Amino acid sequence: MENNNSLVLLFDSAESFITCDFSVPGQIWQLFSFSPPLVLLPEESQRDTSFDNLTFPYSNSYVYFPWFIERSRNQPKGMAIFSLIIAVIKVLLIFPPSSSASDVITHDHPLPDGRTLVSKDGIFELGFFSPGSSTNRYVGIWYKSISQKTVVWVANREKPVKYNSSVLSINTEGRLVLLSQNQTIVWSANSTTQGLNPIAQLLDSGNLVLRNEQDQNPQNYLWQSFDYPSDTFLPGMKIGWDLKTGLNRRLIAWRNWDDPSPGDFTCGIALRATPELVMWKGSEEIHRSSPWNGVWIGAKPTPLFQLQFVVNEDEVVYTSNLLDKSVTTRVVLNQTVYSRQRYIWVEQTKSWMIYSSVPNDKCDRYNSCGPNGNCIASESPRCQCLTGFKPKSPQKYDALDWTQGCVRTEPWHCRVKDKDGFKKFSGLKLPDTRTSWVNASMTLWECKAKCWENCSCNAYANLYITGGGSGCILWFGHLIDLRVVTVPGQDLFIRMAYSDIVLEDAEKHKKKVVVVVTTVTFALVLLMLLTFFSIHRRNRKRREKILTEDGHEGEQKDIELPLFDIATIIRATNDFSSDKKLGQGGFGPVYRGTLEDGQEIAVKRLSEGSRQGLKEFKNEVIMCAKLQHRNLVKVLGCCIERGEKMLIYEYMPKKSLDSILFDFCQSESLNWPQRFHIIFGIARGLVYLHQDSRLRIIHRDLKASNILLDKDLNPKISDFGIARMFGADQMEGNTKKVIGTYGYMAPEYAVYGIFSIKSDVFSFGILLLEIISGKRNRGASYPNYGFNLISHAWRLWKEGNTKELIDACLGDSFNLSELLRCIHVALLCVQLRPDDRPNMALVLVMLSSENALPEPKEPGFLLEGPSAKGEYYSSNEITLTLLQAR
Numbered sequence: 001m002e003n004n005n006s007l008v009l010l011f012d013s014a015e016s017f018i019t020c021d022f023s024v025p026g027q028i029w030q031l032f033s034f035s036p037p038l039v040l041l042p043e044e045s046q047r048d049t050s051f052d053n054l055t056f057p058y059s060n061s062y063v064y065f066p067w068f069i070e071r072s073r074n075q076p077k078g079m080a081i082f083s084l085i086i087a088v089i090k091v092l093l094i095f096p097p098s099s100s101a102s103d104v105i106t107h108d109h110p111l112p113d114g115r116t117l118v119s120k121d122g123i124f125e126l127g128f129f130s131p132g133s134s135t136n137r138y139v140g141i142w143y144k145s146i147s148q149k150t151v152v153w154v155a156n157r158e159k160p161v162k163y164n165s166s167v168l169s170i171n172t173e174g175r176l177v178l179l180s181q182n183q184t185i186v187w188s189a190n191s192t193t194q195g196l197n198p199i200a201q202l203l204d205s206g207n208l209v210l211r212n213e214q215d216q217n218p219q220n221y222l223w224q225s226f227d228y229p230s231d232t233f234l235p236g237m238k239i240g241w242d243l244k245t246g247l248n249r250r251l252i253a254w255r256n257w258d259d260p261s262p263g264d265f266t267c268g269i270a271l272r273a274t275p276e277l278v279m280w281k282g283s284e285e286i287h288r289s290s291p292w293n294g295v296w297i298g299a300k301p302t303p304l305f306q307l308q309f310v311v312n313e314d315e316v317v318y319t320s321n322l323l324d325k326s327v328t329t330r331v332v333l334n335q336t337v338y339s340r341q342r343y344i345w346v347e348q349t350k351s352w353m354i355y356s357s358v359p360n361d362k363c364d365r366y367n368s369c370g371p372n373g374n375c376i377a378s379e380s381p382r383c384q385c386l387t388g389f390k391p392k393s394p395q396k397y398d399a400l401d402w403t404q405g406c407v408r409t410e411p412w413h414c415r416v417k418d419k420d421g422f423k424k425f426s427g428l429k430l431p432d433t434r435t436s437w438v439n440a441s442m443t444l445w446e447c448k449a450k451c452w453e454n455c456s457c458n459a460y461a462n463l464y465i466t467g468g469g470s471g472c473i474l475w476f477g478h479l480i481d482l483r484v485v486t487v488p489g490q491d492l493f494i495r496m497a498y499s500d501i502v503l504e505d506a507e508k509h510k511k512k513v514v515v516v517v518t519t520v521t522f523a524l525v526l527l528m529l530l531t532f533f534s535i536h537r538r539n540r541k542r543r544e545k546i547l548t549e550d551g552h553e554g555e556q557k558d559i560e561l562p563l564f565d566i567a568t569i570i571r572a573t574n575d576f577s578s579d580k581k582l583g584q585g586g587f588g589p590v591y592r593g594t595l596e597d598g599q600e601i602a603v604k605r606l607s608e609g610s611r612q613g614l615k616e617f618k619n620e621v622i623m624c625a626k627l628q629h630r631n632l633v634k635v636l637g638c639c640i641e642r643g644e645k646m647l648i649y650e651y652m653p654k655k656s657l658d659s660i661l662f663d664f665c666q667s668e669s670l671n672w673p674q675r676f677h678i679i680f681g682i683a684r685g686l687v688y689l690h691q692d693s694r695l696r697i698i699h700r701d702l703k704a705s706n707i708l709l710d711k712d713l714n715p716k717i718s719d720f721g722i723a724r725m726f727g728a729d730q731m732e733g734n735t736k737k738v739i740g741t742y743g744y745m746a747p748e749y750a751v752y753g754i755f756s757i758k759s760d761v762f763s764f765g766i767l768l769l770e771i772i773s774g775k776r777n778r779g780a781s782y783p784n785y786g787f788n789l790i791s792h793a794w795r796l797w798k799e800g801n802t803k804e805l806i807d808a809c810l811g812d813s814f815n816l817s818e819l820l821r822c823i824h825v826a827l828l829c830v831q832l833r834p835d836d837r838p839n840m841a842l843v844l845v846m847l848s849s850e851n852a853l854p855e856p857k858e859p860g861f862l863l864e865g866p867s868a869k870g871e872y873y874s875s876n877e878i879t880l881t882l883l884q885a886r
Helices: 024-035 068-072 077-094 396-397 442-453 519-549 553-558 566-572 615-627 657-661 674-693 747-752 757-773 789-799 817-830 842-849
Strands: 006-009 038-042 054-058 061-065 126-129 140-145 151-154 165-172 176-179 185-188 198-203 207-214 238-241 246-247 249-256 258-271 276-281 284-288 305-311 313-322 331-336 339-346 351-358 373-375 382-385 389-391 406-408 422-428 436-439 457-461 470-477 482-484 490-497 582-584 588-594 599-607 633-643 646-651 696-698 707-709 716-717 725-726 733-735 737-740 754-756 871-874 879-884
Touching: 038 707, 126 198, 140 331, 165 198, 238 258, 246 258, 249 331, 305 588, 382 389, 389 396, 396 716, 442 457, 442 470, 442 490, 566 588, 566 599, 566 633, 566 646, 615 633, 615 646, 657 707, 657 757, 674 707, 674 716, 674 757, 674 817, 674 842, 696 757, 737 747, 747 754, 754 757, 757 789, 757 817, 757 842, 789 817, 817 842
Parallel strands: 373 482
Antiparallel strands: 006 038, 038 061, 054 061, 126 140, 140 151, 165 176, 176 185, 198 207, 238 246, 238 313, 249 258, 258 276, 276 284, 305 313, 331 339, 339 351, 373 382, 389 406, 422 482, 422 490, 436 470, 457 470, 457 490, 582 588, 588 599, 599 646, 633 646, 696 725, 707 716, 733 754, 737 879, 871 879
16 A cells, blocks of 8 residues: 555564464464565655654665564563564565666566666666656656766656656566556557566666567667657667668657657658658658768768768668767757757766757758748848749748749750750758659769659759769759758759850769779789888898897887888988978977988988987887877888987978968968868867877977978877877876976976876967967067967957957958857866866867857966076977976
């Protein structure tokens, strides 16, 4: 029965305890022959003070013995205590304790309200909950490891229970069921196959599965919650159709925050000529993604997630997988604003941050500009008719009513030469495909011919963009839901009269004839292999000889780079002639050279008088051998011979960033898109060093002169002479000898010699401010603002005049909101306390999204003056500062 939210289990009467036989054997026999009444109360419930009986906590519950005090009055005190001990033993036998950390439900071990399941690694938790201010009880799954309770799945969302006495269990038929207090089935998992000794298990993915106890193969699951999602899309989950069973997996929003029952806002896959991801409000379509093009579906590629669209004879599904396992993310349907939102958990603020939201603008609304209308969010008015079309109702179009759309200005003549043709429109979201025809194997040329032959065909395009484009889509009737997209759009070829086609040829097809002679190719490959093995063997022998002669045989295992002989380097640099000299570094000069095969190189030569170069040279050799990334400078090899020690790099035609950025004549050639490309590349390189490489690398000398640029202005981080390697679990280090460049050092490193990944984040913030302003952090004058760029930027930020920081050379080439966001991120990076600075992975997220950012605190080195003490080694490209840590 129900009493004070307690589950009362009544067994046979305990009247048999009052007997004339008070012997120990008699009492033992009676206690194990009869069952005393007891009460089990959930742990979180409060004990009713009206209970005047004995109770004790047991396995997340309380056990009451209502009979003990009454019976103790009729028995000797010793026998009453003995009876209680026997009763407790019997409870332990009847109700074995359950583990609070269990992740499974079995037939013998159900899950009552008040207890939970926790996945193996403690990521997700399953149990009963009441949302918001509601008193209804639901079975749900939420994040265990996140302080803010976030429900991601609800079982009985249409049938809540009213009391705290329900149980989630596996019945005798092997089905997962939710039983109410009167043992009525409220909800059940609709598994069609009866398992052999089935169990329900909560996985670390957030998936609740019903499977046979001895079978962990996902293909053999009897049932899984991922097939019946609520309002949340988790990594590894699928949205779409199982074509074999007819199962349609779709997201359905909560009705409101207090009611998880299904609302009228849904998201799923629409089976059309090519399937599309669609959102509906009731039966009204409110958003449609672009068709799957082999790379993305309505969203730009991101380094955090991998989006996939699978179409085959078994299923048509959309799925998302995490590329960075340290990121916690979810996608939620929000019925309040009718939006699909992706959230990322930010541990520093203990809150969810919106990473992206769909619809993102008014052009994302389905068919917002009517048939044959093109929506351009950045223009006003946003709706325009395509070339060759005109408004169907000019009066309504001028009144910003675009529902009737556009019609052709002139009819075209089907299959009449020089009367009609196709015009290419680029950067578009392709139209709705419900009136389309698809062929996945056609070429673009065959697709055009197919459309030309059909007088009802209005447009065609490639189905996939990978490999130069493949497949064919034909559109018949009106072109619905067109828009210009900010992510790389697709080419759409629209049929129209020749008189409406612009004179330039929109289709310039070049026939490429590739002649492959098998025997010649095989001979070349074989020759290359023989040459490679010969060079490798010769280099290995020379390496052993050189290291032995120079006394470095004990360090041979550290040298993993290819070895160049000194004669090759002398020829390449014209005997280190002065006209080949690129600059003078802190450890020696840098020369430009050309190898015999025509490859251009840069040679960093350790000078004999360098006081610190030998150790740093070896450090850089070891580092460069272990690091491979497109935003790190590529080291081709080294030369250790005749007392010389040299590093050979790939040659960077644009030289270093500072040579362009701080040069008044050249800085004008560096527009904002190019600068942002450089910023993003540096950030990617630091993310690799800090978390994606085999070992965590702290650069310690990140500055503009150590950022090299290739011919396409791709940034390459260079100079790892003073970099330090950390183990995967090491967070910071310290040194008594501070080496680096003053003006880029973090405060904790310059003052105390403590360095970590947050030291590089500080240097990145300085570099970001320099790229935005075109000015050096130190060495420039900032009247009334202090003596460095940080002070200048901080004062402008506080005064609300941040735009004054922008380099005048940028002119009008920049996106103001994007540039101001970069200044905001830079100020977050240069905060005084390392714990206040974001890590580089979070910096990437901040730079690539449009979400609100936290307010920056006061930066480090704010009041720095020109009298900072230090010993400098200055040259054209490298500045090294030595400070004694205090």
